[in-house]
Amino acid sequence: MGKKSSQGFNTPFKDLKAKLQPRPEPSPPKAAPAPPKPAPKPRPEAEEDEARLFYEAMAGAAPLTNRGEVKPPQGVLPQIVDENAEALAQLSELVSGEGPFDIADSDEFIQGHAPGVDAALMAALGRGDFSVQGHLDLHGMSRAEAKEAVERFVQDARRAHKRCVLLVHGRGLNSKDQIPVLKEALKTWLQRGRIARSVLAFATARPHDGGAGAVYVVLRK
DSSP states (O other), X not given: OOOOOGGGSOOTTTXXXXXXXXXXXXXXXXXXXXXXXXXXXXXXXXXXHHHHHHHHHTTTOOOOOSTTOXXXXXXXXXXXHHHHHHHHHHHHHHHHTOSOOEEEEOSSOEEEEOTTOOHHHHHHHHTTOSOOOOEEEOTTOOHHHHHHHHHHHHHHHHHTTOOEEXXXXXXXXXXXXXXXXXXXXXXXXXXXXXXXXXXXXXXXXXXXXXXXGEEEEEEOO
């Protein structure tokens, strides 16, 4: 009787040996990569070397000033600015009465006016066209007395809104060496100092108002 094939039998323990083998343990999870180590601090010697190299490289360099400023073309805008500034300065002096007077004088005649006064006004003043609204006679006064009197008279006349007044200074015929002291002093007072701040123009009077011994004065408003 021949051998029977094992294929028809139930073999429950066929893989028992393989099943009894110990299972391999799972591998542990991979650890996270370590953070990079901080760079070592530079040595004091290295820092000193870098600082020294920096200052050597910057030697002779000039610091920037007016950063972002656009410079105007030379010879164009500066000239315009200067002209405008000069015009504004003259206008300010004219309003405040501190600008330099234009003076013309001779032995028998004096005339002066603040900057900006029209030539037509001066011509009318010289002709005696202005109506005299008050006068002050300085005969017999000392220089100091005359200055105080003129200053007070001009201030009062201006407060009263008078525009043209007459100051009689005389010809100086009775003074030492016949020098018209008050005439010369009055010319100075009318163009400089406190009195001049109230004066717009002045000119020697016409003969019927005293001629060379008197002066018309036009006051500021």
